[in-house]
Amino acid sequence: MGVWQLVAVGVVMLLGLGGVLVPGVPGPAMVWAAVLWWALTDVSQDAWVVLIGATALLLLNQALKPLLPPRRPAASGAPRKTLTLGGVAAIAGFFVVPVVGAVVGYVGAIYGAERLRLGSRGAGWASVRSVMRATGYSVLVELFACLLVAGAWLVAVIWG
Numbered sequence: 001m002g003v004w005q006l007v008a009v010g011v012v013m014l015l016g017l018g019g020v021l022v023p024g025v026p027g028p029a030m031v032w033a034a035v036l037w038w039a040l041t042d043v044s045q046d047a048w049v050v051l052i053g054a055t056a057l058l059l060l061n062q063a064l065k066p067l068l069p070p071r072r073p074a075a076s077g078a079p080r081k082t083l084t085l086g087g088v089a090a091i092a093g094f095f096v097v098p099v100v101g102a103v104v105g106y107v108g109a110i111y112g113a114e115r116l117r118l119g120s121r122g123a124g125w126a127s128v129r130s131v132m133r134a135t136g137y138s139v140l141v142e143l144f145a146c147l148l149v150a151g152a153w154l155v156a157v158i159w160g
Contacts, residue, residue, distance in 0.1 A: 012037070016028065023071060047156065054149040072134045110131050112124075114127035
């Protein structure tokens with residue numbers, strides 16, 4: 001697989017990660033399609049292992065989705081800008097501090113933005129709890145699954 005094709009797969013994967021944050025965009029499907037594209041083009045054992053793992057993880061994510069509270073961003077009271085900032089921080093945090101950085105980045109960014117907007121520490125934490133109840137858990141689980149797939153792909157590309 002050529003460098004430009006790897007870059008294109010990475011771009012599709014990033015679009016899928018961003019799609020997790022936007023209601024109505026099939027982010028996990030885009031991430032899986034990028035891995036499928038890579039596995040079909042780069043026919044190696046590592047590629048197929050990543051594809052099988054990604055398929056299993058994303059199917060498990062879809063099976064758990066009905067058990068999580070539905071996304072209701074308007075019910076949280078936080079502006080869309082805050083939720084977007086949290087999602088971007090989760091993606092960045094995942095790669096800065098592998099795995100746990102996604103949760104820390106999401107919650108930390110929402111707390112920071114809401115504390116600046118509302119002006120006090122207590123109001124910031126109350127807003128974080130409200131956001132987590134309204135959207136956070138379902139977004140975090142879906143984003144975390146997609147980030148694990150993207151991380152596995154990245155590891156396979158670099159060391160495979």
